[in-house]
Amino acid sequence: MTAQIRPGTAACPGCIATPGEPARPIPKDVQIALSLPGIHCSACIATVERELNACPGVDSARVNLTLKRAMVQAGPEVRAADLIPVLERAGYEAHELDPGALSATQSDKAGRDLLMRLAVAGFASMNVMLLSVSVWSGASDATRDMFHWISAAIALPAIAFSAQPFFVNAWSALRVRRLNMDVPIVLAILLALVTSLWETALSGEHAYFDAALALTFFLLAGRYLDYRTRAVARSAAEELAALEVPRAILLTNGVEEEVAVSTLRLGDLVLVRPGGRMPVDGEIVEGQSELDRSLLTGETLPVFAEPGLNVSAGEVNLTGPLTIRATAVGQDTSLHRMADLVAIAESGRSRYTSLADSAAKLYAPGVHILSALSFVGWYIYSGDVRTALNIAAAVLIITCPCALGLAVPAVTTAASGRLFRKGMLIKHATALERLAEVDTVVFDKTGTLTAGTPELTNLGDHARADLEIALALAEASAHPLSVSLARAARDAGIKPANVTEVTEVPGYGTEGQFRGQRVRLGRAGWTGAEQGTQTAAWLAVGDRAPLGFYFTDALRPGAAEAVSALRQAGKEVLLISGDTCAAVEALAGRLGITDWLAEALPQDKAARVQALAEQRRRVLMVGDGLNDTAALAAAHVSISPASALDAARVASDIVLLGQDLSPIADACDTAVRATKRIRENFRIATVYNVIAVPLAVAGLATPLIAALAMSTSSITVSLNALRLR
Amino acid sequence: MEVLAYLIPISLFLGGVGLVAFIYTVRSNQYDDPEGDARRILNKEWDDRPKP
Numbered sequence: 001m002t003a004q005i006r007p008g009t010a011a012c013p014g015c016i017a018t019p020g021e022p023a024r025p026i027p028k029d030v031q032i033a034l035s036l037p038g039i040h041c042s043a044c045i046a047t048v049e050r051e052l053n054a055c056p057g058v059d060s061a062r063v064n065l066t067l068k069r070a071m072v073q074a075g076p077e078v079r080a081a082d083l084i085p086v087l088e089r090a091g092y093e094a095h096e097l098d099p100g101a102l103s104a105t106q107s108d109k110a111g112r113d114l115l116m117r118l119a120v121a122g123f124a125s126m127n128v129m130l131l132s133v134s135v136w137s138g139a140s141d142a143t144r145d146m147f148h149w150i151s152a153a154i155a156l157p158a159i160a161f162s163a164q165p166f167f168v169n170a171w172s173a174l175r176v177r178r179l180n181m182d183v184p185i186v187l188a189i190l191l192a193l194v195t196s197l198w199e200t201a202l203s204g205e206h207a208y209f210d211a212a213l214a215l216t217f218f219l220l221a222g223r224y225l226d227y228r229t230r231a232v233a234r235s236a237a238e239e240l241a242a243l244e245v246p247r248a249i250l251l252t253n254g255v256e257e258e259v260a261v262s263t264l265r266l267g268d269l270v271l272v273r274p275g276g277r278m279p280v281d282g283e284i285v286e287g288q289s290e291l292d293r294s295l296l297t298g299e300t301l302p303v304f305a306e307p308g309l310n311v312s313a314g315e316v317n318l319t320g321p322l323t324i325r326a327t328a329v330g331q332d333t334s335l336h337r338m339a340d341l342v343a344i345a346e347s348g349r350s351r352y353t354s355l356a357d358s359a360a361k362l363y364a365p366g367v368h369i370l371s372a373l374s375f376v377g378w379y380i381y382s383g384d385v386r387t388a389l390n391i392a393a394a395v396l397i398i399t400c401p402c403a404l405g406l407a408v409p410a411v412t413t414a415a416s417g418r419l420f421r422k423g424m425l426i427k428h429a430t431a432l433e434r435l436a437e438v439d440t441v442v443f444d445k446t447g448t449l450t451a452g453t454p455e456l457t458n459l460g461d462h463a464r465a466d467l468e469i470a471l472a473l474a475e476a477s478a479h480p481l482s483v484s485l486a487r488a489a490r491d492a493g494i495k496p497a498n499v500t501e502v503t504e505v506p507g508y509g510t511e512g513q514f515r516g517q518r519v520r521l522g523r524a525g526w527t528g529a530e531q532g533t534q535t536a537a538w539l540a541v542g543d544r545a546p547l548g549f550y551f552t553d554a555l556r557p558g559a560a561e562a563v564s565a566l567r568q569a570g571k572e573v574l575l576i577s578g579d580t581c582a583a584v585e586a587l588a589g590r591l592g593i594t595d596w597l598a599e600a601l602p603q604d605k606a607a608r609v610q611a612l613a614e615q616r617r618r619v620l621m622v623g624d625g626l627n628d629t630a631a632l633a634a635a636h637v638s639i640s641p642a643s644a645l646d647a648a649r650v651a652s653d654i655v656l657l658g659q660d661l662s663p664i665a666d667a668c669d670t671a672v673r674a675t676k677r678i679r680e681n682f683r684i685a686t687v688y689n690v691i692a693v694p695l696a697v698a699g700l701a702t703p704l705i706a707a708l709a710m711s712t713s714s715i716t717v718s719l720n721a722l723r724l725r
Numbered sequence: 726m727e728v729l730a731y732l733i734p735i736s737l738f739l740g741g742v743g744l745v746a747f748i749y750t751v752r753s754n755q756y757d758d759p760e761g762d763a764r765r766i767l768n769k770e771w772d773d774r775p776k777p
Binding site for chain 1: 736757
């Protein structure tokens with residue numbers, strides 16, 4: 001049952017840890033955790049374990065095939081960076097995981113606890129049900145009394161143990177003078193036990209021990225399903241968080257040392273290699289390079305970096321090594337300050353009441369009133385407390401929300417499982433219900449609709465000879481534009497020219513000699529060209545006017561399909577980006593999006609989303625950057641790709657695991673169907689109540705009818721949910 | 726009906742054995758890696774002697 005209100009953060013503790021988060025306790029027994037996405041058979045297990053155990057310093061290594069992970073116990077001198085090449089030589093892709101971030105999955109205490117209670121309730125209810133069957137089929141007198149006493153002896157301790165979660169929840173609700181779904185459950189169980197004991201003591205005919213246990217069992221099953229769904233999502237989300245190991249290279253008196261980001265202090269010198277992400281805010285003291293700020297601002301144009309420039313945590317260093325002096329660490333970095341903006345946006349988000357909560361609000365008082373009325377009515381009519389109490393208990397048991405308890409978790413489990421197979425991770429409990437209501441979709445551009453990798457657009461405009469020179473220079477650099485240029489040229493069948501003395505000048509480009517002329521490929525200013533608005537690399541050959549190679553951001557696979565499918569489903573699609581007007585307009589044109597906004601600051605994005613919400617629109621925000629986090633939190637429901645920054649993934653309700661965007665449209669569809677199933681399930685449960693409650697109020701309900709009504713409604717509801725798969 | 730005096734305790738005992746066995750398997754982490762354990766048994770490596 002999802003009736004009680006859970007704090008939103010509990011859905012994903014693994015995600016709360018952001019890159020710079022200091023306190024991640026590392027379990028003592030495991031020093032290194034490796035993710036092995038490629039393993040699949042017993043030979044893989046044997047090979048990986050043999051290779052790891054053969055490494056010097058490794059005490060023991062064990063593979064978990066279900067989670068596709070290896071846990072290694074090793075001496076302090078062994079680092080993951082030493083083990084990964086060993087596995088790669090053996091033919092397995094391996095990534096380091098942060099063992100601290102995985103600790104929650106290690107000891108899954110809550111899940112185990114719930115499973116144990118479920119097992120006890122199942123065992124006891126089966127035994128008691130068998131005893132009850134013999135009572136129903138005609139056991140009488142002393143035999144019936146004995147069976148009832150044995151049932152009581154099984155039921156009382158079993159319920160005392162297994163129904164504890166309900167007792168605790170009901171008590172915490174009652175203490176603050178509120179009603180939740182657990183209050184009628186606990187009342188029904190306790191009243192059933194008390195009246196049954198009383199009846200048994202007076203050698204009466206009806207005892208509801210089986211009903212009380214079956215109730216506990218079905219409701220625990222619903223709660224366990226609910227828990228499993230969330231645990232699967234949490235462990236996958238934890239794995240995403242754990243893939244970003246928070247390490248930095250600290251320079252002390254010129255000596256490089258790898259340390260955890262959390263240990264960095266103000267004024268420390270940190271070396272950031274090309275391709276690395278800034279671990280802290282700081283000022284560049286040495287080196288020249290280019291910075292990719294797209295995750296923070298949405299700009300695709302790399303920024304030139306030189307000593308004196310301030311950098312923010314999260315920016316990516318592209319070409320040359322940089323030494324930065326930390327000016328803000330941990331909680332003070334701009335990454336973390338963005339969290340404040342998110343908190344403000346979240347407070348504005350209208351509190352969503354889940355379907356289960358609204359059902360509980362209607363249901364809980366209704367049941368109590370009905371049961372109390374039938375008690376009072378029968379007491380006045382017959383003047384016998386025993387009869388009246390018996391009937392009140394029967395009413396409570398029959399109306400008890402077994403089917404209601406399964407209605408939501410069974411559907412959410414089926415739907416989340418379906419979406420997970422398609423590569424979507426549902427992090428938040430009510431995300432599916434909210435996704436079903438969406439009528440407006442807002443996309444971010446850089447990193448969301450685009451893949452974040454540049455694509456050459458004007459290869460055909462250049463002479464073959466120039467392309468050969470450009471290729472030779474581009475292949476000497478790891479800059480994303482060079483890589484893209486080299487790939488495009490190679491694909492077009494170009495061979496590199498014989499350029500000599502090729503050197504990379506970090507932050508500017510590559511330079512060489514070709515037939516006695518100096519050739520350069522790089523930034524506009526360095527090659528003598530005018531800086532334009534489009535992402536470009538320039539080729540200067542001798543004194544000739546530089547030639548421009550223009551790039552656009554490649555579309556993410558499935559982006560066009562997702563946009564057109566969403567429009568076909570009658571949803572409005574908007575594009576809001578922090579990038580320049582020209583770039584956004586070009587992309588909007590390509591995808592056929594008419595409504596777009598460029599050069600938006602993070603506040604602008606959130607404000608726009610809030611403005612849409614005030615027009616009573618249900619907004620789905622899809623974004624990946626730090627500049628999107630506030631908007632992600634402000635939207636009715638939000639999706640971020642797995643490549644997004646940790647902060648953005650935390651703020652969003654759903655994470656897209658693959659590269660492909662096309663599951664988004666399908667997810668909306670699945671969500672609509674899931675919500676329809678939930679409502680259908682509520683209706684089925686109501687129909688059973690409508691049939692059985694009059695019988696109970698009229699005093700005609702026997703334990704047999706109660707057992708039948710309860711089991712059939714629970715089973716129908718579960719089967720109905722399974723149709724979603 | 727004297728037979729009930731034997732049968733009910735026996736059936737409860739047998740059911741209890743099942744319950745205790747299940748609790749033991751949960752406690753000793755036997756559900757942590759169901760897929761891996763299913764594959765490990767096919768491995769010939771430790772057929773002749775137990776893993777040290």
